[in-house]
Structure formats: structure tokens, C-alpha cells
Amino acid sequence: MTDITADHPAAAPAEPAREVIYRHRLVVRITHWINVLAISLLLMSGLQIFNAHPHLYVGQYGADADKPWLELTATGTEANPRGVTRIGGLQFDTTGVLGVSKRADGAVSIRGFPRWATLPSDRNLAVGRRWHFFLAWILVINGLAYVAWGLVSGHFRKDLAPTGEDIKPRNVWRSIIDHARLKHPAGEEAKRYNILQKFAYLAMIVVVLPGVVLTGMTMSPGIDAALPWLVDLFGGRPTARSIHFVCANLIVLFVIVHVVEVFLAGVVNEMRSMITGRYVVPQEHAR
Amino acid sequence: MSGLVFSRRGLIGAASAGLGGLALSGCDRLTQAPSVDHFVRGAQGLSLSAQRLLLAGQPLAREFAAKDISPVFKANGSTMPNDDAYLASMDGNFADWKLQIDGLVAAPRAFSLADLKALPSRTQITRHDCVEGWSAIGGWTGVQLHRLLSMVQVLPKARFVVFHCADDLDDSLDGSGQYYESIDLFDAFHPQTILAYAMNGSPLTVAHGAPLRLRVERQLGYKQAKYVMRVELVERFDHFKGGQGGYWEDRGYEWYGGI
Numbered sequence: 087m088t089d090i091t092a093d094h095p096a097a098a099p100a101e102p103a104r105e106v107i108y109r110h111r112l113v114v115r116i117t118h119w120i121n122v123l124a125i126s127l128l129l130m131s132g133l134q135i136f137n138a139h140p141h142l143y144v145g146q147y148g149a150d151a152d153k154p155w156l157e158l159t160a161t162g163t164e165a166n167p168r169g170v171t172r173i174g175g176l177q178f179d180t181t182g183v184l185g186v187s188k189r190a191d192g193a194v195s196i197r198g199f200p201r202w203a204t205l206p207s208d209r210n211l212a213v214g215r216r217w218h219f220f221l222a223w224i225l226v227i228n229g230l231a232y233v234a235w236g237l238v239s240g241h242f243r244k245d246l247a248p249t250g251e252d253i254k255p256r257n258v259w260r261s262i263i264d265h266a267r268l269k270h271p272a273g274e275e276a277k278r279y280n281i282l283q284k285f286a287y288l289a290m291i292v293v294v295l296p297g298v299v300l301t302g303m304t305m306s307p308g309i310d311a312a313l314p315w316l317v318d319l320f321g322g323r324p325t326a327r328s329i330h331f332v333c334a335n336l337i338v339l340f341v342i343v344h345v346v347e348v349f350l351a352g353v354v355n356e357m358r359s360m361i362t363g364r365y366v367v368p369q370e371h372a373r
Numbered sequence: 374m375s376g377l378v379f380s381r382r383g384l385i386g387a388a389s390a391g392l393g394g395l396a397l398s399g400c401d402r403l404t405q406a407p408s409v410d411h412f413v414r415g416a417q418g419l420s421l422s423a424q425r426l427l428l429a430g431q432p433l434a435r436e437f438a439a440k441d442i443s444p445v446f447k448a449n450g451s452t453m454p455n456d457d458a459y460l461a462s463m464d465g466n467f468a469d470w471k472l473q474i475d476g477l478v479a480a481p482r483a484f485s486l487a488d489l490k491a492l493p494s495r496t497q498i499t500r501h502d503c504v505e506g507w508s509a510i511g512g513w514t515g516v517q518l519h520r521l522l523s524m525v526q527v528l529p530k531a532r533f534v535v536f537h538c539a540d541d542l543d544d545s546l547d548g549s550g551q552y553y554e555s556i557d558l559f560d561a562f563h564p565q566t567i568l569a570y571a572m573n574g575s576p577l578t579v580a581h582g583a584p585l586r587l588r589v590e591r592q593l594g595y596k597q598a599k600y601v602m603r604v605e606l607v608e609r610f611d612h613f614k615g616g617q618g619g620y621w622e623d624r625g626y627e628w629y630g631g632i
Contacts, residue, residue: 139507150507206404207401213404216625307591308631309631310434311428313427323500323508324507
């Protein structure tokens with residue numbers, strides 16, 4: 087064990103000393119991982135709740151007799167049902183995943199989202215709700231702690247607010263091209279967020295997450311009596327429920343892109359930086 | 374010794390894969406663990422306290438105009454009780470039907486439908502939110518519950534109002550499936566908490582709870598008990614059926630249906 091690097095080409099003697107920076111502070115790391123857990127389970131329990139009435143409407147009311155803009159439903163015969171997803175005038179056969187999927191015992195069942203996507207797996211609205219509201223408290227408390235810290239510590243101002251340089255069209259365009267080519271910044275540029283990252287994070291922090299929380303609150307008839315302007319802001323409870331669902335989808339989209347980027351940028355280095363805070367700055371020539 | 378690098382990489386990979394697998398199979402075990410469930414239920418108290426703080430001024434639920442009423446108001450749960458006494462009363466157009474109000478009251482009393490209709494009424498067009506996620510707007514006319522409660526003189530010990538209903542959702546033989554609901558005095562004395570005998574200007578239909586149903590507007594649909602036969606004032610409700618204060622509550626739903 088005298089020479090660990092001997093047969094490791096990346097650590098040849100000519101290599102410059104690798105630069106390690108402290109990238110993510112403790113509050114960011116803690117709130118990030120609480121979010122991972124809370125949002126995963128919120129999504130799954132949310133799909134359980136959605137399955138109780140897998141139809142979305144716009145307006146002040148919306149039930150079986152009213153026209154949904156989105157629904158997961160079933161057609162065909164009882165013995166051979168087909169899962170159907172309808173969005174506006176479009177219709178897709180989604181048998182096996184949406185509308186119709188298998189039960190634990192392998193039998194076909196009519197349900198919105200499949201059992202692997204919901205919490206709990208089997209149909210149980212009461213337990214789904216119980217978990218959803220518990221986790222909503224965690225998400226909100228965690229989010230408020232993060233925002234308070236972000237403002238006080240200067241995290242938002244220093245790390246997330248786009249600079250004048252950032253928002254120059256040339257720079258935005260270059261960042262888009264870099265992302266499209268799956269090229270990741272190195273050296274000094276790797277020490278800060280690029281403009282697309284800033285846009286994505288700020289969109290989540292300022293729009294999507296507050297949006298999902300506020301629309302979620304308007305699902306409550308108690309909140310609607312106490313804060314009637316809130317449900318009005320979203321155009322009625324059925325509309326708010328639709329926006330809640332769209333926000334949840336945007337969160338899923340964000341997470342997919344986020345995780346793909348983590349893998350492209352180097353999963354070990356990125357994961358370490360979000361666990362210990364330490365991040366090895368990629369060298370210029372490694373690109 | 375590139376193995377060092379690979380093993381670390383492998384470790385994180387395995388950990389993520391393991392975590393994923395654990396999450397899938399473990400979620401159900403997690404939701405079924407009694408201690409975890411108890412902890413998760415703790416948030417219900419938090420939600421109730423937070424809402425009571427926001428509702429301290431007893432604001433009214435939004436009331437809509439007649440043009441906003443849903444073309445079709447979905448009748449959910451029981452739509453035809455199978456209770457013999459109820460059916461007999463229904464055949465007689467509820468002429469012999471009486472609402473009994475008793476329990477922790479100084480002057481228990483029975484009201485006929487005519488008695489209730491003779492009292493001052495309140496009409497409200499409100500949004501009904503089912504726990505499943507759908508909403509319907511309907512108009513309700515009835516007697517404010519607080520009016521009836523003051524007539525029977527609620528004793529200081531009373532904390533909850535229990536509504537005993539004629540319908541049995543499980544068609545049980547032992548009455549274990551008989552519908553019931555409960556609210557506390559905070560909601561019972563709210564001006565929009567009414568016992569409704571009319572819907573959208575017509576007498577309440579059987580599908581919607583004739584002859585009398587509860588409207589407690591700041592809570593979900595399952596709190597809006599239909600076919601109310603008896604109103605009982607109690608100090609606690611843990612001796613009724615499942616002990617959770619209502620048919621759906623006994624089946625896992627929150628007692629406070631404001632969320």
C-alpha cells in the first residue's frame with residue numbers, strides 16, 4: 087500500500103495538485119436531503135390521493151358529470167380493460183401503467199397510477215392523506231428554514247442571483263450550447279452555478295415549490311374559509327388542484343434533469359459535495 | 374489500486390440502488406408500523422391547531438350565486454338507507470319523522486320536520502369538497518344548529534355534537550356500519566352549520582340525505598352526515614363504535630375534516 091496512485095493514470099506525477107473546494111454548506115446539505123426524502127414520499131402519497139379521483143378540472147366545481155381536461159380511466163371490457171389517458175382532446179392507450187395496471191397478485195386492476203408509484207401501494211386514501219399532510223409540514227418547515235438561512239447568509243445573493251454578466255444573451259446562449267453538448271464547466275467556472283442552473287433552482291425556489299404548497303393549501307375547505315383570496319388567486323379549487331398536479335410534474339421533471347446532470351458531471355464528486363460539502367474542481371484539460 | 378476508486382464509486386452506486394429498493398419495499402412496511410403511524414398522525418393535531426388559529430374569527434365559507442350551482446351534484450355514499458323504520462317514514466313523506474336532540478342538554482326535545490321548517494331558516498350556496506378530490510356547488514336551506522342547541526340548552530360539560538344517521542354503509546346486521554359523525558362546539562355554533570331540509574330550492578331528495586342532513590361548510594364531504602335522526606351532545610366520543618368520532622374516522626380518516 088505504499089503507492090496507491092502508481093497504476094492510476096489520472097494521478098500521474100505531472101498532474102497538477104487537485105483543487106478541492108467547500109462547495110455546499112451544512113444547511114444546504116441538510117435541507118437538500120430532507121427535501122429528497124419529503125418530496126419523494128409526497129409525490130407517492132400525492133399519487134395515492136390523485137387515484138381516488140383521477141380526473142382534473144378547471145373552474146369552481148368539478149365532479150363525475152363535469153368535463154375533465156385530464157383523466158386516467160379505463161375502457162374495454164371488465165375482463166380485458168384498457169388503460170386510457172386523456173389530455174384535452176388527445177387519448178393514449180397507457181395500459182399497464184396509467185388507468186389499468188397490475189395488482190400485487192398479478193390481477194389487472196383499474197387505478198390511475200400503478201401500485202409501484204403510490205404510497206401505500208394498495209388503494210388507501212386515508213393513509214395516503216395522513217402521510218401527505220405530515221410530509222407537507224416537513225417540506226414547509228424545511229423550506230422556510232432554507233429560505234430564512236438563504237436570505238440571512240447571503241446564499242441567494244451570492245450563489246443564486248444571476249449577475250449582469252450571467253444574463254447577457256451571449257452567455258445564456260453559450261450555457262444552452264454547453265448543456266446541449268453535455269459539456270460541463272471546469273476550473274473557475276465550475277466553482278459557481280451557471281445561468282441555466284440558477285434559472286432552474288430559482289424557478290423551483292420562487293415559483294414551483296411555493297406554488298405546490300399554496301395550491302395544496304387551497305385543497306383544504308378550512309383554509310379556503312380563512313384565506314378566500316388564496317383559492318381565488320388560482321381560479322377555484324378544481325383549478326388549484328390541476329395546478330397542484332402540474333407543479334408536481336414540474337418537480338419530477340426538475341428532479342430527472344437534476345439527477346441526469348449529476349451523473350453527467352460525475353456522480354461521485356457531486357454526491358460527495360452534497361454529503362461532505364467537498365467538491366473536486368474539474369481541471370480545464372479534462373474537458 | 375484503481376479498485377479504491379471503483380469500490381468507492383461502487384459503494385455509492387450500490388447504496389443508491391439499495392436505497393431505491395428499500396424505498397419501494399420499505400414504504401409499505403413503514404406505513405404499517407404502528408409507532409411510525411402514531412408519529413405521522415401527530416401532524417393532524419398540528420393541522421387542527423393551525424387551522425383553528427386561522428379560523429379564530431369564525432369566517433364564513435365562500436358563498437356562491439345561483440348561477441354557479443353545479444348542473445349535477447353527485448350523490449355520494451349512501452343514496453338509499455335500508456333501515457325499516459326509515460323506509461316506513463319515507464313512505465309517509467317523513468310526516469311521522471322526528472329529530473331527537475338529547476345527551477348533555479337541560480331540555481331534550483324532538484322536532485318534527487314541520488317544527489324545523491317553522492323556525493327561521495338560512496340558505497347558503499356553497500362548495501362541497503369530497504375527500505376524494507372532486508367539488509360540487511349546491512344550495513342548502515335549513516335551521517342553524519346553534520338555534521336548536523340554544524333551545525335544548527347545552528350543558529357546560531358538553532364538548533361534541535354527535536349525529537346519528539339512518540344509513541348503514543356496510544349493510545351490517547349489528548349496526549357497526551351505521552353512519553355517524555361528530556363535530557366540536559367550535560363548528561357547531563358556526564353560523565353556516567345548518568341542518569338542511571332543502572337543496573337548490575327543493576325538498577332534500579333521499580339520495581342527498583332526506584329528510585335532514587348536516588352542512589358543516591368548512592369541512593370535507595364525509596362530515597356532511599345525511600339522514601340525521603338524532604343529535605346527541607357528549608363530552609367525549611370514544612365510546613361510539615370505532616371510537617374515532619365517525620364512520621370514516623373509524624376507517625382511518627381524520628376526525629378534523631377541514632383539511
